[in-house]
Amino acid sequence: MATTLLELAGVWAARGRTVALRDVSLSVPRGARLGVFGPGGSGKTTLLKLLAGLYHPSRGELRWSPPPPPGGLGMVFQRDALLDSLSALENVALPLAGRPRAEIVAREALARVGLGEDAGAKRPIELSGGMRKRTGLARVLAANPPVKLFDEPTAGLDPATEREILDVLDRAHDASGLTVTASANPEPFFPRCDLALVLSAGEPIAFGEAAEVARRGDVRRLFGAE
Amino acid sequence: MTRALDLPDAAPRPRALALAAAAAGALLAGRVDRAELVTQVRELCLRTIPVVLLALAFIGVVFEEHAAHEARRALVSLDQAGPMFFELSVREIAPAIAGIVLAARVGSGIAAEVGWMAQSEQVDALRLFGRDLAAELYAPRIAAGMLASMLAAPLGIAAVGLAGGFWAQAFSGGHLAAFVSLRLVTAHDWALLVAKSAASGFAVPVAALHCGLALGGTPDGVARSTAAGVVRGTLWVLAADVAIGATLWWIP
Amino acid sequence: MRAFLSASGRLVLRVLRGVGAYALLAGRLLIATPRMDGREWLRTVSIAGVDALPLCLVTAALTGALVVIQTGFYVESYGVTSLVGWGAGYALFHEFAPLIASLALSGRVGAGQASDIAGLRAGEQLPALEALGVDIDRALLAPRFWAIAASVVVLAVIADVVALSASLLVAVGLLGVPPGAFLASVHASLRVADAVPGIVKAAAFGLALGACSLRAGLAAPAEARGVGAAARRSLVATLTAILALDMALTGLL
Numbered sequence: 001m002a003t004t005l006l007e008l009a010g011v012w013a014a015r016g017r018t019v020a021l022r023d024v025s026l027s028v029p030r031g032a033r034l035g036v037f038g039p040g041g042s043g044k045t046t047l048l049k050l051l052a053g054l055y056h057p058s059r060g061e062l063r064w065s066p067p068p069p070p071g072g073l074g075m076v077f078q079r080d081a082l083l084d085s086l087s088a089l090e091n092v093a094l095p096l097a098g099r100p101r102a103e104i105v106a107r108e109a110l111a112r113v114g115l116g117e118d119a120g121a122k123r124p125i126e127l128s129g130g131m132r133k134r135t136g137l138a139r140v141l142a143a144n145p146p147v148k149l150f151d152e153p154t155a156g157l158d159p160a161t162e163r164e165i166l167d168v169l170d171r172a173h174d175a176s177g178l179t180v181t182a183s184a185n186p187e188p189f190f191p192r193c194d195l196a197l198v199l200s201a202g203e204p205i206a207f208g209e210a211a212e213v214a215r216r217g218d219v220r221r222l223f224g225a226e
Numbered sequence: 227m228t229r230a231l232d233l234p235d236a237a238p239r240p241r242a243l244a245l246a247a248a249a250a251g252a253l254l255a256g257r258v259d260r261a262e263l264v265t266q267v268r269e270l271c272l273r274t275i276p277v278v279l280l281a282l283a284f285i286g287v288v289f290e291e292h293a294a295h296e297a298r299r300a301l302v303s304l305d306q307a308g309p310m311f312f313e314l315s316v317r318e319i320a321p322a323i324a325g326i327v328l329a330a331r332v333g334s335g336i337a338a339e340v341g342w343m344a345q346s347e348q349v350d351a352l353r354l355f356g357r358d359l360a361a362e363l364y365a366p367r368i369a370a371g372m373l374a375s376m377l378a379a380p381l382g383i384a385a386v387g388l389a390g391g392f393w394a395q396a397f398s399g400g401h402l403a404a405f406v407s408l409r410l411v412t413a414h415d416w417a418l419l420v421a422k423s424a425a426s427g428f429a430v431p432v433a434a435l436h437c438g439l440a441l442g443g444t445p446d447g448v449a450r451s452t453a454a455g456v457v458r459g460t461l462w463v464l465a466a467d468v469a470i471g472a473t474l475w476w477i478p
Numbered sequence: 479m480r481a482f483l484s485a486s487g488r489l490v491l492r493v494l495r496g497v498g499a500y501a502l503l504a505g506r507l508l509i510a511t512p513r514m515d516g517r518e519w520l521r522t523v524s525i526a527g528v529d530a531l532p533l534c535l536v537t538a539a540l541t542g543a544l545v546v547i548q549t550g551f552y553v554e555s556y557g558v559t560s561l562v563g564w565g566a567g568y569a570l571f572h573e574f575a576p577l578i579a580s581l582a583l584s585g586r587v588g589a590g591q592a593s594d595i596a597g598l599r600a601g602e603q604l605p606a607l608e609a610l611g612v613d614i615d616r617a618l619l620a621p622r623f624w625a626i627a628a629s630v631v632v633l634a635v636i637a638d639v640v641a642l643s644a645s646l647l648v649a650v651g652l653l654g655v656p657p658g659a660f661l662a663s664v665h666a667s668l669r670v671a672d673a674v675p676g677i678v679k680a681a682a683f684g685l686a687l688g689a690c691s692l693r694a695g696l697a698a699p700a701e702a703r704g705v706g707a708a709a710r711r712s713l714v715a716t717l718t719a720i721l722a723l724d725m726a727l728t729g730l731l
Contacts, residue, residue: 456585
C-alpha cells in the first residue's frame, strides 16, 4: 500500500442551518483516484471545498501529508466559476499568472477539451453550458496541479462529449498526486476510480475499493439501479 | 443528534471590519487592479452622478417651496433665506441625499455583482488560485465608490442651489444669486461636507461587498444580498451623518 | 446630426414604452383590485411592513437626530431655543419622515419585491401558475401593490412619532434645551393637521414604490442574473419617482 496522502478523521461540516457532512473518516493513498458519489444535496461539494481549503471542518481533522504546495491544487467547480469579466482564454490562464508562456499553455489546454480560438475569445456569458464546463476543465488542465478536484465534471454534457471528457480526465491523472471526482451519477465513474465514497444526506454510507462499493446493494438502491 | 447550530459554519464568514481593513491596506499601498478600477469607475461613477444630480435638483425645488411658504408666513423676504438654504445644502442636504442615492445605486450594483460572483463560485475560484481579493475585488470598487461620492457632493451642491434658485426666481419672486450665495458657508461647513462624503464613499461599497460575500452563497443570494446591501449602506450613511454632525458640533 | 436624431428618437421611444408599461400595469391592477386575494395582501403586509419596521425605526431615529443637530446649529447662532421643537417637528412632519422612510423602504421592500417577482419568473413559477389558470393579477400583483402602499403609510406615521421622540432626546442631550421648552414649542406651533401633508406624501410614495418595484420585477430578463438587475432598476425608478412626486406635492399641499 502506498503512503497516505490525505486523511480525514471525524470531519463534520455545517453550512447555514444544515449539517452538510456528518462524521466522515477516511484515508487516501498517494496516486489514488477517489470518487465521491451521492444524490444532490448529499454533501459532495462541501467535501470537495474542504479538500480545496475553501472551507474548514466545523469539527474533526483534515490532514495532508505533505500539504499541496501553493498552486498545487486545482478544481472544476459545479457552477463553472468562470469570471464574467474575462474571456474564456483569460479564465484558463488565470491560475498560470506569472508563469512563462501562460497564453500558449492556456490555448493548448482549450484545444485538449475541443475548444478553438473563436471560443477562447468569447466571454463566459456567450458560451453554452457545455462549453463553459469544458473551459473550467481546461483551466485545471492548463495549470496541471498534482491534486485535482472535479465537481460534476460531466453534468449537462451530451453523451458523445461526456465520453470524450471522461478520457481527458483519465489522462489528466497524476500518479504522484490525487484526483477526486464528485458526481450524482456514478455509473461511468466507478470503473475509472480506485476508491469510492458514497454519501447520503451528509453521512458516509460506504467507503472502499470502487469495484466493491459499486456492487453493494444499498449503493445500487441509492442510485436507482435496482 | 448534532444540530447545525452547535457547529461553527464550515465556510469562512466574511467580517465587514476585516474587509474594510484589507481594502484600506490595499488602497494605501497602491495595490489596485487598474483594469478593474477603470471598469468600476465607468460602471459606478458615470451611472451614479446623473441620478445624484437629478435627485438633488428635485430636493432643491422642494426646499425652496418650503422656504417660500415660511417666508410668506413670517412676512420676510425669500432672499434672506437663500444663503441659509445654501449653507444647509453644503453641510447637510447634499451629503445626506447623495449618500442615500449612492447606497441605492452603487450599493445595489456592487451587492448584486458580488452576490452573483459568490453564488456562481467565482469568489471561490479567485481564492483557490491565490488571487489578491483586496486588490482585485475590494479596492477597485471602494475607490470607485469614493470617487463617485467625492464628485457627487460638489456637483450636487450646485444642483441644489441652481434648481432652488431658478425656481425661486421664476415662481416665488426670489433671486437666483441668493440661493447660490457662499456668504454664510464657513470652513466648518466644507469640513462637514468632505467628511460626510468620504465616509459614505467608503461605507457604502464596504457594506455592499460584505453583504454580497456573506449572503451570495445562499439559494436566493443575489436578491437577498442586493436588498441587504442597500439597507446597510443607507443605515451607515445616516449613522455616519449623525456621528460626524455630533462630533463636529463640539469643534468650533 | 443623424446620430443625435436617432439617439433622441430612441430616448422618446424608451419613455413612451415606459409610460405604456406603467399605464398597462395600472389598468391590470385596477381591474384586479376588487377581487384581489386578501390572504396574499395580509401576507405581504406582514412581510413588507413588519420586516421593514426595525429599519424604519432606526432611520426615523437617525433622521430625528439629524434634523435637531442641523436646527441646533442655527439655534446656537441666533439664540432661539424656543424654536427647536417647532423647527424639528415641522421639518420632520412635512418633509423628512415620509421622504427618508420611503427612501429606506425602497431598498428593503421595493428591491425585495422586484427581485422576488423576477425570481419567480426566472424560476418559471409565474408562467407555470398562469398555465394552471391562476390569475396572477388577482393572486399576486394587486394584493402586493396595495400591501406595499398601506405599509408605507403606516410606517410613515410610526416614523413621525419615533423621529420626534429622537429629536427630543438629542435636543435635550446635545443642545441642552429643557424638555419642557421643546414640548411647549411643539405644542404651540404644530397641529394634528400638520401631519396630513406628510401622510398624503407617504401614500403617494407608497403607490409609486409599489408600481415601480412590480414593474421592475416584471420587466427584468427571466434568468438568474435578472434578479439583481430588477432590484437595481426598481431602486433607481423608485428614487426618481419619489423625488418627483415630492416636488409636485410640496407645491400643492
